[in-house]
Amino acid sequence: MNGPDKLELIGIGKSYARGGKRHPVLDDISLRVADGEFVTLLGPSGSGKSTLFRLIGGVERPDAGRILIDGAETTGERGHISYMPQQASLFPWMSVAGNIASALTTAGIERRRAAALAAEWLGRIGLADVADEYPQVLSGGMQQRVSFLRALLMPRGVMCLDEPFAALDALTRAEMQAWLLRLWEEERRSVLFVTHSIEEALTLSDRIYVLSKAPATVLREIAVPFDRPRRADVWKEPAFVALKEEVLALLQRGGAGDGV
Ligand SMILES: Nc1ncnc2c1ncn2[C@@H]1O[C@H](COP(=O)(O)OP(=O)(O)OP(=O)(O)O)[C@@H](O)[C@H]1O
Ligand SMILES: [Mg+2]
Numbered sequence: 001m002n003g004p005d006k007l008e009l010i011g012i013g014k015s016y017a018r019g020g021k022r023h024p025v026l027d028d029i030s031l032r033v034a035d036g037e038f039v040t041l042l043g044p045s046g047s048g049k050s051t052l053f054r055l056i057g058g059v060e061r062p063d064a065g066r067i068l069i070d071g072a073e074t075t076g077e078r079g080h081i082s083y084m085p086q087q088a089s090l091f092p093w094m095s096v097a098g099n100i101a102s103a104l105t106t107a108g109i110e111r112r113r114a115a116a117l118a119a120e121w122l123g124r125i126g127l128a129d130v131a132d133e134y135p136q137v138l139s140g141g142m143q144q145r146v147s148f149l150r151a152l153l154m155p156r157g158v159m160c161l162d163e164p165f166a167a168l169d170a171l172t173r174a175e176m177q178a179w180l181l182r183l184w185e186e187e188r189r190s191v192l193f194v195t196h197s198i199e200e201a202l203t204l205s206d207r208i209y210v211l212s213k214a215p216a217t218v219l220r221e222i223a224v225p226f227d228r229p230r231r232a233d234v235w236k237e238p239a240f241v242a243l244k245e246e247v248l249a250l251l252q253r254g255g256a257g258d259g260v
Helices: 049-056 096-106 111-124 140-153 170-187 198-204 238-254
Strands: 005-018 021-034 038-042 064-069 081-084 158-162 190-194 207-211 218-223
Touching: 005 049, 005 190, 021 038, 021 049, 021 064, 021 190, 021 218, 038 198, 049 081, 049 158, 049 190, 081 140, 096 111, 096 140, 111 140, 140 158, 140 170, 170 198, 198 238, 207 238, 218 238
Parallel strands: 038 190, 038 207, 081 158, 158 190
Antiparallel strands: 005 021, 005 064, 207 218
């Protein structure tokens, strides 16, 4: 293990009222992300992954359970994590560069330096051309990349990324994965990541939690055994293919849903 837990969820439960009835979404979810660890949640569509992220971000409160960051309870509190929501949420009144720079100034970086850094980072993800545009004129995938960059540059201890690459074409997605992998291996942030791609999960993660369909429980915790730094073509290894099939079978048996 890498060290003490950065993030810990203990017995999280959540339900929503719909049509006069309570619908349980999360049922006694306990999980942890160690310092510098990359952890992924895999689970069917509607199993409550984004709900879990909203709870961790303090946007909503759980009905049961506790959330700890660095060992201190933060249940219901905002401002402790950097968070990329599933739907890119950029400030529509700010340019793309302004959106990135604002994440940096929020983090205490001086304005001029934030502007310079924003320009540099936008160049690195191939979006220098649209720096002065407003987010609304960007494609969904471009907005996703800007949103991803905002989360990345927010210097908080835990980074929660909700399907950050889902709207990208296959080539851009592979590029962004390789880029995230390199960057993460240099910086070792604590990451909680959501994806529907088993391959993406196996390529990036140290551990994976497989969730059942709603009300979600943890079906299994999987330690991903491949060496670091991880090769981008690790998917060619027989052990990778075997593990992928195992996870798929697990989701088919236990998580039978429509999204994975
Ligand atoms: N504010 C809300 N009010 C009522 N129901 C909600 C609310 N938010 C989420 N839900 C319900 O909770 C369940 C889980 O939704 P959630 O978005 O967390 O799933 P998910 O695992 O992220 O799915 P996907 O993989 O499709 O993104 C769904 O049935 C959804 O309709
Ligand atoms: Mg979701």
